[in-house]
Amino acid sequence: MAEVFSRRLPENINRIIVAFPEDVQEFFHEMISADRSPQTIANYAYDFSLFFDFLASRNLELEDITPKEIKRFFRHIENGYERTIQVQITKKDPVTGETRKEWVERKHFRENSRSGKRRKRASLRSLFRYLLKTDVLDRDPMQEYEDASLRSRHQQKVPVFLTxxxxxxxxxxxxxxxxxxxxxxxxxxxxxxxxxxxxxxxxxxxxxxxxxxxxxxxxxxxxxxxxxxxxxxxxxxxxxxxxxxxxxxxxxxxxxxxxxxxxxxxxxxxxxxxxxxxxxxxxxxxxxxxxxxxxxxxxxxxxxxxxxxxxxxxxxxxxxxxxxxxxxxxxxxxxxxxxxxxxxxxxxxxxxxxxxx
CATH class of the missing domain: 1.10.443.10 (Intergrase catalytic core)
Incomplete structure (x- = not known):
């Protein structure tokens, strides 16, 4: 059985969070203490999973993150990304007829919508503020990245609705x-x-x-x-x-x-x-x-x-x-x-x- 991070969260989200560095796990403990909703916590977990998978592909640790690496991450997912999720399935033994549950990985391609981009930036902004406040980092690379970035033009779209x-x-x-x-x-x-x-x-x-x-x-x-x-x-x-x-x-x-x-x-x-x-x-x-x-x-x-x-x-x-x-x-x-x-x-x-x- 996988390590349980919090019994207040679904098992698939627990499995994502326990793979993060310990200091990032502490950030999630703070979210739980602040009574953030399970869905909000799940969204942060999915966003961080993308980010830390990217870091792992470049052999980078938390202390190695620079504004340039954050810029590379956002360019990497600019036009969409593949998200790995864990789902529990039930399998039946063809001989004994017994059923057992097991976790499998499924990959889904996701479009990176305008709102999705905003959320990922907000997620990382919150994380790095926390790491700076708790003295895990001595500088905020996300703030430096945003200070150096061109502000995207905000396009207010009229919501789609039914007559x-x-x-x-x-x-x-x-x-x-x-x-x-x-x-x-x-x-x-x-x-x-x-x-x-x-x-x-x-x-x-x-x-x-x-x-x-x-x-x-x-x-x-x-x-x-x-x-x-x-x-x-x-x-x-x-x-x-x-x-x-x-x-x-x-x-x-x-x-x-x-x-x-x-x-x-x-x-x-x-x-x-x-x-x-x-x-x-x-x-x-x-x-x-x-x-x-x-x-x-x-x-x-x-x-x-x-x-x-x-x-x-x-x-x-x-x-x-x-x-x-x-x-x-x-x-x-x-x-x-x-x-x-x-x-x-x-x-x-x-x-x-x-x-x-």
Whole structure:
């Protein structure tokens, strides 16, 4: 069994962190003590894994890092990179029939998006500040690298979102997709997927927040139901579910399996087909299935859970809701993050005026 770094983290993340230098592991202990979310810690672990793999390929240690090496690292991953992840699989012995679990490495090529680049810079910035503060290093190569770098031009992109009609087509696609499977009865994951889509469109929660929901995250009194969402930085917010979302969720809860649940996921709200907690990847793949079924236009064909969050924000502001209210619903720590959606509203106004011709 692999060395356990922290029982608060998934085993695959533990396996990444224990391979880091001891001083970097201490940085993760600090993150855990500061109550950073498991997803935030996982993101840092993935970013550092890329960086330390690069250092290893050049036979470099922490104290050898210079601004020039950091520059080489960012150029190395500029156009994408191969990420190695560890997944647990179940194997069956063909002779005895016994099953055993083992860890295997899988490689995935990832595009290095603009937001991904920003996150990797922020991750390394935090690490080197910590190493400087704890006297592991006597200088901050990341700060020196950023001081010498040209600032990239910030391009504010208008968020992609679904129109009301497109959102309705996406929800209807759950039924049409499963009807094509020619099953005699509805499956419980059909109820699950419809509920997930409506929760996204009703609350705008992040996919990491959705997969972290437990049964006790839902509170209801008669016809009124609310969901307690644990957001970034451990901040909680409670949002009321509208009627379609609550009806869909109630239907799923009646169909949700009660037997054969994985021990550690008994309380998970949304389950996968193996009856464990559904993953971010599982949610994304389910959504893509219904996007294809709905035959959405090119603009919306690459829709993701986060773009459903964009959809709610845009609908709220289009309906004249206060920016502060939208900020609280989305769980943004800064109203500047929420203001990006005003660009969408302005573009809609432009279209309305153009159509007057």
């Amino acid at each position: 009301r009609e497109e959102a309705m087509r996406l929800i209807d696609a759950v039924s049409t997709y499963h009807n094509k499977q020619k099953r005699r009865t509805q499956t419980w994951y059909e109820y699950r997927d419809r509920s997930i889509l409506l929760l996204f469109l009703n609350t705008g929660m992040r996919v990491s927040e959705l997969v972290g929901l437990n049964l006790n995250s839902i509170q209801h009194d008669g016809d009124t139901a609310r969901v307690i969402i644990l957001g970034k930085g451990g901040k909680e917010r409670m949002l009321k579910l509208n009627r379609p979302a609550w009806e869909a969720l109630h239907g799923y809860l009646e169909q949700r399996p009660r037997n054969g649940l994985q021990t550690e996921h008994q309380e998970a709200l949304f389950l996968n087909k193996n009856r464990g907690r559904i993953s971010r990847k599982g949610v994304y793949e389910a959504l893509q299935k219904y996007v294809r079924e709905a035959n959405l236009p090119p603009k919306a064909a690459n829709i993701s859970p986060h773009k459903l969050r964009h959809t709610l924000a845009t609908r709220l502001l289009s309906n004249g809701e206060n920016l502060r209210v939208v900020q609280e619903i989305l769980g943004h720590s800064s109203i500047q993050t929420t203001q990006i959606y005003t660009h969408v509203i302005n573009s809609e106004k432009d279209g309305a005026l153009d159509r007057l011709e």
